[in-house]
Amino acid sequence: DAGVTQSPTHLIKTRGQQVTLRCSPKSGHDTVSWYQQALGQGPQFIFQYYEEEERQRGNFPDRFSGHQFPNYSSELNVNALLLGDSALYLCASSGQGGQPQHFGDGTRLSIL
Amino acid sequence: AQSVTQLDSHVSVSEGTPVLLRCNYSSSYSPSLFWYVQHPNKGLQLLLKYTSAATLVKGINGFEAEFKKSETSFHLTKPSAHMSDAAEYFCVVSDAQGTYKYIFGTGTRLKVLA
Numbered sequence: 001d002a003g004v005t006q007s008p009t010h011l012i013k014t015r016g017q018q019v020t021l022r023c024s025p026k027s028g029h030d031t032v033s034w035y036q037q038a039l040g041q042g043p044q045f046i047f048q049y050y051e052e053e054e055r056q057r058g059n060f061p062d063r064f065s066g067h068q069f070p071n072y073s074s075e076l077n078v079n080a081l082l083l084g085d086s087a088l089y090l091c092a093s094s095g096q097g098g099q100p101q102h103f104g105d106g107t108r109l110s111i112l
Numbered sequence: 113a114q115s116v117t118q119l120d121s122h123v124s125v126s127e128g129t130p131v132l133l134r135c136n137y138s139s140s141y142s143p144s145l146f147w148y149v150q151h152p153n154k155g156l157q158l159l160l161k162y163t164s165a166a167t168l169v170k171g172i173n174g175f176e177a178e179f180k181k182s183e184t185s186f187h188l189t190k191p192s193a194h195m196s197d198a199a200e201y202f203c204v205v206s207d208a209q210g211t212y213k214y215i216f217g218t219g220t221r222l223k224v225l226a
Contacts, residue, residue: 033214035216040219041219042202042216043156043216056213100158101147102158103157108157
């Protein structure tokens with residue numbers, strides 16, 4: 001049973017570019033959440049998708065957007081990249097009823 | 113609003129000695145609380161969860177945590193540290209209404225000395 005898978009594992013971009021990160025949830029899960037983890041910090045909630053809709057959003061600018069597909073997989077898009085967007089981006093999936101979130105290994109994004 | 117405070121950014125213990133990682137939480141209602149572990153360059157692995165059942169929660173790899181409402185604490189313990197326990201540990205409170213988004217503490221780095 002595959003867990004949460006994220007791609008790519010590493011990515012290098014320059015300021016002003018756009019990036020798309022991908023996530024496949026654990027089998028049986030229908031909810032996907034995205035978190036940003038800056039170096040030495042705890043993860044910060046970006047947003048959550050359920051039934052292909054953004055259900056809740058954290059304190060992140062509109063440059064951060066997402067999508068959920070009918071098969072529950074998800075994408076995180078970041079436009080107009082800034083140096084401060086360098087971080088580990090974690091995807092987590094869960095089922096309903098407050099089940100614990102399962103995390104992928106993340107995508108390490110570096111902005112030059 | 114919910115929040116968590118991890119009281120120690122770094123903890124060092126000798127192999128075979130007890131581990132105590134401290135976490136205090138703030139929540140306006142009965143919270144769901146979790147401990148996750150993160151090894152270098154890896155994602156987060158769930159150690160244990162509290163969801164208003166027994167106040168003493170047993171997790172994987174010999175870890176356990178006790179929910180104390182009067183002290184608003186959820187400290188993580190292990191009787192005997194192993195070298196493989198060296199990692200970053202996060203205390204998490206969940207928004208138990210609606211989306212169940214997670215609010216993380218700043219983490220405690222556990223170092224295990226031989």
